[in-house]
Amino acid sequence: MKVKRLAFSTIILTYILIVFGGYVASSESGMGCGPEWPLCNGLVIPVLEGDTLIEFTHRAIGAVLGVMTAILYFIIQKSNQVRELDKASKVLMLLLIIQILLGAAVVWLDLPAVIVSVHLMVAMVFLAALIWIWRRADEQPWVKTRREQGVQNNIKAVLLLLFVTLFLGAYTKHESFGLACSWLECTNGFMPVFFSEMIQTGHRLLAGVLALYIFFLTYLSFKNRWEAGLQNRLMGASLLVLGQIIIGFLTIISYIEISWAVLHLAFGTALFAIVCEAGVFASYSCRVKRMGGRAVILITDNNNTQKRQSGDMPFLFCFSLFLQIFFSNFTSDFCVS
Numbered sequence: 347m348k349v350k351r352l353a354f355s356t357i358i359l360t361y362i363l364i365v366f367g368g369y370v371a372s373s374e375s376g377m378g379c380g381p382e383w384p385l386c387n388g389l390v391i392p393v394l395e396g397d398t399l400i401e402f403t404h405r406a407i408g409a410v411l412g413v414m415t416a417i418l419y420f421i422i423q424k425s426n427q428v429r430e431l432d433k434a435s436k437v438l439m440l441l442l443i444i445q446i447l448l449g450a451a452v453v454w455l456d457l458p459a460v461i462v463s464v465h466l467m468v469a470m471v472f473l474a475a476l477i478w479i480w481r482r483a484d485e486q487p488w489v490k491t492r493r494e495q496g497v498q499n500n501i502k503a504v505l506l507l508l509f510v511t512l513f514l515g516a517y518t519k520h521e522s523f524g525l526a527c528s529w530l531e532c533t534n535g536f537m538p539v540f541f542s543e544m545i546q547t548g549h550r551l552l553a554g555v556l557a558l559y560i561f562f563l564t565y566l567s568f569k570n571r572w573e574a575g576l577q578n579r580l581m582g583a584s585l586l587v588l589g590q591i592i593i594g595f596l597t598i599i600s601y602i603e604i605s606w607a608v609l610h611l612a613f614g615t616a617l618f619a620i621v622c623e624a625g626v627f628a629s630y631s632c633r634v635k636r637m638g639g640r641a642v643i644l645i646t647d648n649n650n651t652q653k654r655q656s657g658d659m660p661f662l663f664c665f666s667l668f669l670q671i672f673f674s675n676f677t678s679d680f681c682v683s
């Protein structure tokens with residue numbers, strides 16, 4: 347339980363750090379400490395004002411995240427967890443080291459677009475690893491059963507598409523291609539001509555394909571009566587991708603106003619998190635019975651004994667779903683029908 351709670355707190359802090367990183371870039375504060383790392387303007391603690399305050403806060407949150415990740419790693423190593431969890435914690439530490447080095451390279455090399463974009467993508471993989479650890483750190487691990495392989499493959503395909511969309515978005519931002527085309531047309535009509543237009547249009551096009559894919563999977567999940575937990579997650583992803591597209595339009599229409607740009611990253615990261623979590627969820631079994639209006643979840647543990655957990659039926663609506671998914675680790679799981 348300790349691992350699960352710590353993993354969950356680390357997920358929240360990672361999310362905050364990613365979104366704050368977007369604010370650092372949007373406010374053009376990335377060089378607020380000068381081209382230096384680990385020092386900031388030649389000092390351990392610099393004069394905290396303007397860009398320096400913003401960049402230093404980002405580094406400070408990163409340092410706290412580093413400590414939390416190291417603690418999580420040592421707790422997992424010491425607590426004789428299942429082999430997969432042990433491996434995942436090693437991958438997490440490796441990602442942390444890569445991310446620290448990339449962060450340093452970003453400032454030493456004066457924010458090259460490719461490295462800043464890779465820095466964001468490693469942060470996403472780090473978040474995915476944490477979500478995996480969080481979901482797998484149950485006191486009673488669920489037994490894997492045969493599930494439709496197709497569902498899992500579809501979620502993997504969504505993740506891949508989302509990953510490329512995120513990368514193109516980050517590259518668009520850091521190369522300042524955001525206004526290369528309007529939300530609909532480029533300078534010479536619908537077809538992009540210049541490299542900047544191709545990247546920006548590629549980002550919008552992939553976002554459209556991604557949204558249609560997620561909507562279609564959500565529709566299928568209801569039509570073919572997939573597990574309710576999966577339906578909830580796909581519904582959450584649909585709402586987030588819809589919100590993300592609207593915010594994408596607003597980002598362009600507002601000539602890349604900071605608040606819309608940061609919200610765009612916040613929604614994109616939340617979308618990535620919910621799809622990752624759905625992927626982990628889809629690989630486990632969960633059987634549910636109802637008793638007197640309450641949902642009773644039957645979990646099969648390693649010894650094949652059934653344990654019961656109960657919880658109120660969740661009322662699914664917009665963001666309550668998203669909050670529910672993230673806060674459910676403190677109560678029971680929520681694959682209710």
Ligand code: HEM
Pocket residue numbers: 368369371372466508511512513514515516517518519520522523524525529549550553554556557587590591592594595597598602607608610611614617
């Ligand atoms: C639906 C999936 C979408 C995802 C996952 C996504 C993701 C992202 C990400 C991660 C960034 C970089 C943000 C940062 O590093 O701070 C970005 C930038 C951007 N996105 Fe999207 N996006 C999506 C849809 C759209 C759509 C539909 C549009 C336009 C109609 C759009 C327009 C933009 C623009 C203009 C930027 C650059 C913003 C800037 O310069 O600050 N995006 N996107």
